[in-house]
Amino acid sequence: xxxxxxxxxxxxxxxxxxxxxxxxxxxxxxxxxxxxxxxxxxxxxxxxxxxxxxxxxxxxxxxxxxxxxxxxxxxxxxxxxxxxxxxxxxxxxxxxxxxxxxxxxxxxxxxxxxxxxxxxxxxxxxxxxxxxxxxxxxxxxxxxxxxxxxxxxxxxxxxxxxxxxxxxxxxxxxxxxxxxxxxxxxxxxxxxxxxxxxxxxxxxxxxxxxxxxxxxxxxxxxxxxxxxxxxxxxxxxxxxxxxxxxxxxxxxxxxxxxxxxxxxxxxxxxxxxxxxxxxxxxxxxxxxxxxxxxxxxxxxxxxxxxxxxxxxxxxxxxxxxxxxxxx
Numbered sequence: 001x002x003x004x005x006x007x008x009x010x011x012x013x014x015x016x017x018x019x020x021x022x023x024x025x026x027x028x029x030x031x032x033x034x035x036x037x038x039x040x041x042x043x044x045x046x047x048x049x050x051x052x053x054x055x056x057x058x059x060x061x062x063x064x065x066x067x068x069x070x071x072x073x074x075x076x077x078x079x080x081x082x083x084x085x086x087x088x089x090x091x092x093x094x095x096x097x098x099x100x101x102x103x104x105x106x107x108x109x110x111x112x113x114x115x116x117x118x119x120x121x122x123x124x125x126x127x128x129x130x131x132x133x134x135x136x137x138x139x140x141x142x143x144x145x146x147x148x149x150x151x152x153x154x155x156x157x158x159x160x161x162x163x164x165x166x167x168x169x170x171x172x173x174x175x176x177x178x179x180x181x182x183x184x185x186x187x188x189x190x191x192x193x194x195x196x197x198x199x200x201x202x203x204x205x206x207x208x209x210x211x212x213x214x215x216x217x218x219x220x221x222x223x224x225x226x227x228x229x230x231x232x233x234x235x236x237x238x239x240x241x242x243x244x245x246x247x248x249x250x251x252x253x254x255x256x257x258x259x260x261x262x263x264x265x266x267x268x269x270x271x272x273x274x275x276x277x278x279x280x281x282x283x284x285x286x287x288x289x290x291x292x293x294x295x296x297x298x299x300x301x302x303x304x305x306x307x308x309x310x311x312x313x314x315x316x317x318x319x320x321x322x323x324x325x326x327x
Contacts, residue, residue, distance in 0.1 A: 022057055024051060024052070024053060025051070025052055025061045026050070026051055027048065030066060032047045032063075032064050032096070033046040033052070033061050033062060034046075034103045036059065036060050044100075047066070064096055065109065068193055069094055070092070071094060073090040073117065073124075073198070074089065075089040076121060077203050080129065081130055085203035086200055086202055086203060087199075087204070088197065088199070088200055089197075089198045089199045090177075090196065095190070095191050095193060097190065097191040100189065101187070115188065116185065119185060120177070123177050123180045123184075126180070127173050127176050135168050136170055174195060177195055178195045
């Protein structure tokens with residue numbers, strides 16, 4: 001009898017240990033639990049950490065994360081109010097606040113993420129479609145940009161360098177998405193903590209055209225600067241030529257004045273020297289006549305002179321030692 005009692009006691013001990021192990025479970029600090037019996041929730045959700053007790057083999061523990069969870073959306077193409085297709089991606093933070101409702105409607109985190117994809121994507125499309133692109137990108141109202149001081153009055157009148165005014169801005173659009181989505185996810189036992197635009201970009205199909213337009217605008221501005229630079233260079237060269245001509249003209253005038261003064265002074269000296277006596281006067285008249293006749297007399301020149309010619313008289317009187325002609 002004793003061996004049978006020992007075996008029976010061992011079996012009972014093992015069964016009791018297995019039953020106790022299956023009846024006890026632990027809920028840690030970052031989890032909350034739903035107890036189900038035959039697939040249906042039983043009792044209230046367990047939100048406190050510690051060791052808990054359940055019916056062994058019949059009831060099952062379903063753990064639900066109670067931390068703030070993240071949601072990352074994939075980029076989606078959608079049109080704006082001004083008919084521009086953009087690629088938008090978002091991120092959000094959410095938390096399970098009603099684990100029983102969450103379990104009944106969604107079951108697990110994978111299903112919750114899929115459901116959030118649908119809700120957030122739909123609300124984002126609605127918000128983007130009712131706002132222009134500038135409202136989705138910009139945040140600050142009444143922003144005054146720094147404008148290039150070289151802009152002409154005509155360019156300023158064309159609003160070159162100014163910003164398009166906005167009435168809402170990106171933060172307001174994000175808040176609209178948050179308010180609409182928060183109401184829809186609350187029925188699933190989820191509290192939406194925050195939602196933000198992660199990236200906004202032009203659609204891949206129109207992005208090259210956008211870049212080409214941006215490059216064209218930059219080139220136009222560059223051409224304007226080049227044109228202004230060339231005009232300024234031409235003005236500087238013109239001023240340089242004008243100043244050079246002015247300097248040369250003033251220098252030439254000064255040279256002429258100096259030469260005139262020198263000639264006048266030389267003439268005065270000559271006059272003073274040649275007027276000392278009658279012979280000096282005759283010699284001066286003779287040299288001046290020779291200077292006057294010099295251009296007409298060249299090498300191998302034959303002259304036919306009359307007897308009353310002044311040159312003939314000079315030549316005749318040189319033989320007699322007199323310099324001035326006599327009638």
